[in-house]
Amino acid sequence: MRRRWPLLLLVLAPLIALWPGLTGLAIGPFDQIRQMAPWSGPKPTQAWDVLMADSVLQSHVWRTLVLDAWGKGQLPLWNPYQFAGTPLLANSQSGGFYPPHIILGLLHVPAGFAGFLLAWFHLALTGLGTYALVRRLSGSKPAGLTGGLLFLLSPFMLGWTPLSSVISTVAWIPLALACAAAGDRRSLIALAACVGMMFLAGHLQFAAYGTMAIVLFVALRLSLSPRRQSFVDENAATGDGEGPGAATSTRKPFTGRHLLGTVCALALGFALAAPQLLPVLNYSKESHRRNSPTEEGYQAYLGTALKPFELANLAHPMALGSPREPVEVGGATVAAYWPTLAKQGGNFAESAITLGALGLALIFAAPWRRRETWALAAIGGLALLLALGTPLNRLLYFFVPGWSSTGSPGRIEVLFALCACALAGLAVDRIAERKAQIAAGAGLLVGLLFAFVLPGIADAQGAAAALRGAATTGVLPSLVLSIALAGAAILLAKRSPWAIPAGAALVAVLTHATGLVPFGQPLDVPKGDPNVRVAIVNDAWDIPVVAPALMPPNLAALGGIHELSGYDSLTSRDAVEMLKVINGGQDPSPPANGNMMLVKPSVDPNALADCGVTEVWSRKELPGLGLPEQRDGYAVYKIAGPGRVTNGSVVDGYDRQIVTVKNHETPVIVRDRMTEGWTAAYLDSTKLGAQGRWRKLDMHKDASAMILYRPPGLTIGGLIGGAAWLALIGVAVNSRRLVGRTQNI
Numbered sequence: 032m033r034r035r036w037p038l039l040l041l042v043l044a045p046l047i048a049l050w051p052g053l054t055g056l057a058i059g060p061f062d063q064i065r066q067m068a069p070w071s072g073p074k075p076t077q078a079w080d081v082l083m084a085d086s087v088l089q090s091h092v093w094r095t096l097v098l099d100a101w102g103k104g105q106l107p108l109w110n111p112y113q114f115a116g117t118p119l120l121a122n123s124q125s126g127g128f129y130p131p132h133i134i135l136g137l138l139h140v141p142a143g144f145a146g147f148l149l150a151w152f153h154l155a156l157t158g159l160g161t162y163a164l165v166r167r168l169s170g171s172k173p174a175g176l177t178g179g180l181l182f183l184l185s186p187f188m189l190g191w192t193p194l195s196s197v198i199s200t201v202a203w204i205p206l207a208l209a210c211a212a213a214g215d216r217r218s219l220i221a222l223a224a225c226v227g228m229m230f231l232a233g234h235l236q237f238a239a240y241g242t243m244a245i246v247l248f249v250a251l252r253l254s255l256s257p258r259r260q261s262f263v264d265e266n267a268a269t270g271d272g273e274g275p276g277a278a279t280s281t282r283k284p285f286t287g288r289h290l291l292g293t294v295c296a297l298a299l300g301f302a303l304a305a306p307q308l309l310p311v312l313n314y315s316k317e318s319h320r321r322n323s324p325t326e327e328g329y330q331a332y333l334g335t336a337l338k339p340f341e342l343a344n345l346a347h348p349m350a351l352g353s354p355r356e357p358v359e360v361g362g363a364t365v366a367a368y369w370p371t372l373a374k375q376g377g378n379f380a381e382s383a384i385t386l387g388a389l390g391l392a393l394i395f396a397a398p399w400r401r402r403e404t405w406a407l408a409a410i411g412g413l414a415l416l417l418a419l420g421t422p423l424n425r426l427l428y429f430f431v432p433g434w435s436s437t438g439s440p441g442r443i444e445v446l447f448a449l450c451a452c453a454l455a456g457l458a459v460d461r462i463a464e465r466k467a468q469i470a471a472g473a474g475l476l477v478g479l480l481f482a483f484v485l486p487g488i489a490d491a492q493g494a495a496a497a498l499r500g501a502a503t504t505g506v507l508p509s510l511v512l513s514i515a516l517a518g519a520a521i522l523l524a525k526r527s528p529w530a531i532p533a534g535a536a537l538v539a540v541l542t543h544a545t546g547l548v549p550f551g552q553p554l555d556v557p558k559g560d561p562n563v564r565v566a567i568v569n570d571a572w573d574i575p576v577v578a579p580a581l582m583p584p585n586l587a588a589l590g591g592i593h594e595l596s597g598y599d600s601l602t603s604r605d606a607v608e609m610l611k612v613i614n615g616g617q618d619p620s621p622p623a624n625g626n627m628m629l630v631k632p633s634v635d636p637n638a639l640a641d642c643g644v645t646e647v648w649s650r651k652e653l654p655g656l657g658l659p660e661q662r663d664g665y666a667v668y669k670i671a672g673p674g675r676v677t678n679g680s681v682v683d684g685y686d687r688q689i690v691t692v693k694n695h696e697t698p699v700i701v702r703d704r705m706t707e708g709w710t711a712a713y714l715d716s717t718k719l720g721a722q723g724r725w726r727k728l729d730m731h732k733d734a735s736a737m738i739l740y741r742p743p744g745l746t747i748g749g750l751i752g753g754a755a756w757l758a759l760i761g762v763a764v765n766s767r768r769l770v771g772r773t774q775n776i
């Protein structure tokens with residue numbers, strides 16, 4: 032048990048940030064949304080963060096639908112509530128086939144508590160994977176624990192925790208690199224599983240970063256591999272792997288067989304994710320974001336990259352202001368994090384490059400002469416250059432298919448943070464040396480200078496400039512104290528290397544770890560009639576300040592309300608065009624967010640009726656729609672029209688729809704979009720067709736009929752995935768038997 036306690040600490044460490052989840056609260060800024068109609072709750076104590084709002088509007092909603100589907104014994108393929116019906120599995124970030132989601136759904140775990148459990152699991156996995164990576168690269172147990180704590184408690188991981196698809200994907204990257212570093216048969220099997228889980232978790236941009244890191248890591252290790260490599264012997268009698276005196280042994284160098292094995296593991300990993308990945312790739316052909324790379328688009332892409340002044344956050348995450356602290360500026364409440372006002376797409380999580388005072392100091396003291404560090408240093412350095420928007424991005428943007436549709440290039444900072452934390456961990460084994468301590472002291476000085484000098488190079492005007500001065504002054508006490516703690520840990524390392532991981536945890540608690548992840552009570556959404564469709568009118572969404580919205584897109588799904596608007600990074604062009612017609616030709620997306628599609632005040636009542644809408648909800652008066660019914664904080668306008676269903680009724684599912692007919696002589700019209708993949712059940716005599724963009728069912732014999740949804744790519748993906756999972760299990764069992772026979776010999 033004594034040998035395993037670092038692992039236990041890594042499992043428990045996420046509770047430093049996630050402990051409110053034990054009290055029944057859910058991850059996400061629910062109070063920020065609750066201040067909007069129809070809840071009209073009190074003003075929250077934390078500042079508005081538009082990216083964190085997505086954790087409620089997207090992550091929480093999709094997780095609720097996915098878990099509900101599995102709980103009902105259905106596949107989470109279709110979302111019947113947004114855009115007059117839209118794919119759920121094929122939007123990728125829902126992670127419909129991700130095994131932890133399946134397990135939680137089958138166990139009927141509520142979505143709010145499930146989000147807490149998922150965050151705990153993935154942050155712990157992040158720490159354990161980084162620990163394994165450092166140990167695989169000859170680091171001691173204190174070194175591994177330091178690297179694991181630094182990364183799992185990093186502002187990047189905690190800042191993105193509410194956006195569950197991000198950390199669910201990223202959590203597998205450190206373990207994948209640890210498996211790739213080993214290169215033996217069992218490790219390659221585990222690597223394939225990690226890659227499969229990485230893609231099933233749902234965020235393809237971060238999965239691409241992980242794949243890039245694995246390929247570069249193995250290629251660099253192969254090119255830099257000496258004839259023999261040393262590594263820490265876990266069973267060494269001296270040192271027990273707990274310090275620089277740990278015994279060493281040798282392992283075979285990296286060879287072409289390692290590279291071939293890695294390629295096979297990657298291929299198997301992709302195959303494991305095929306049931307989800309192929310529908311996503313098929314659906315992406317219809318995406319509103321699908322484009323051809325242009326110079327204009329490239330410049331806009333670079334505009335969201337990490338700016339040099341944001342490196343001020345390297346030693347302290349709040350050097351540019353706190354994203355959770357509200358301040359009054361010109362009559363508006365904004366976050367004290369001033370880059371939101373000074374940079375296109377400025378957001379704390381998007382620029383969370385912080386290593387902390389101790390992590391930065393250890394980087395300067397890393398064992399740079401050891402070959403084990405070179406691959407990580409190269410990957411981390413390349414990631415930093417890409418994150419900073421250097422011309423290297425041109426190669427990815429113009430020559431990698433689909434890259435021009437991805438988010439900010441700054442997000443690749445995740446690889447910089449991971450590699451830096453692992454390198455910082457490796458520094459622990461030499462930090463007692465005088466030269467290493469001098470180098471670490473230089474790192475602390477650099478962090479201090481960055482925090483006070485770099486903010487001044489930003490082009491901050493007006494309110495941003497005022498907030499910049501306040502942030503620089505306000506962070507001084509915490510920065511000095513964190514540097515003092517880091518220095519003390521480094522000095523105490525002469526007596527015990529365990530002082531370093533203890534210092535890493537203390538610095539994280541002091542600077543950010545206990546208040547960065549937002550929590551709240553989930554929203555209570557009114558229940559809807561499955562045969563009624565509504566249009567919820569909103570005309571604005573803002574980045575620095577909260578918008579006066581009415582039940583923002585996607586939230587209606589929590590109450591089973593069918594509405595036309597929606598919010599997804601993968602939205603079909605047909606849905607966008609439908610909303611454009613409804614809005615009288617206006618673009619449905621607000622200027623601040625090209626993925627959010629709204630029903631706007633310019634609505635055409637005839638177009639609404641054609642889409643099956645019978646109620647319009649709005650906070651503003653809508654001329655031409657008659658007299659509304661007043662409700663708490665909004666008005667309801669009635670629309671004369673055929674409704675969502677003509678000549679029948681429906682019961683919605685996530686992979687099916689049951690339709691009941693009233694009059695067999697006329698067809699049933701269900702005003703849900705008739706997309707590719709919908710078919711009549713095999714045993715039914717019902718004929719399913721299309722009337723415009725809607726579903727038309729001829730039911731001359733059946734009183735009710737079931738129609739099924741199977742997205743393009745699901746069948747072939749299921750066959751590939753099923754074969755891949757069987758192959759993985761078979762190879763794993765066979766490998767275990769071989770190991771057992773070898774041990775018996």
